Ligand SMILES: [Fe+2]
């Protein structure tokens with residue numbers, strides 16, 4: 001029988017080997033962590049949780065991998081924007097549009113829901129699938145250090161500019 005690690009690698013390898021995904025190694029997420037590392041972490045966490053609950057672990061893994069697949073590294077690009085145009089509100093939609101362009105073969109209604117709703121409750125519509133809730137939770141857990149300093153939360157979720 002296949003181990004979880006082997007099965008997980010089988011699900012994600014085509015995506016992570018793609019140059020466009022590899023480029024996320026140069027995108028800073030929070031602190032020193034790259035978007036590449038963060039996405040892998042969320043993906044694996046979501047995969048394991050979905051497995052435990054006997055849900056669709058493949059969709060959780062792929063949705064987790066592509067949930068932050070936006071195009072511009074926001075930490076460096078965040079200029080003075082209107083509040084509702086700030087990263088926290090727009091990047092989930094951007095990530096989906098980009099994922100649709102680069103990996104159309106993986107985009108299902110469920111994976112679309114996972115990616116576009118992962119910032120809930122910032123986006124008003126709640127996730128529709130249990131796998132979407134799992135990725136939302138995995139994302140927040142993976143960024144867990146954030147909650148040690150609640151006053152930094154607005155910056156981490158992208159509704160406040162990064163401190164110099
Ligand atoms: Fe995100």
Ligand SMILES: [Fe+2]
Pocket residue numbers: 038042067068139
């Ligand atoms: Fe994230």
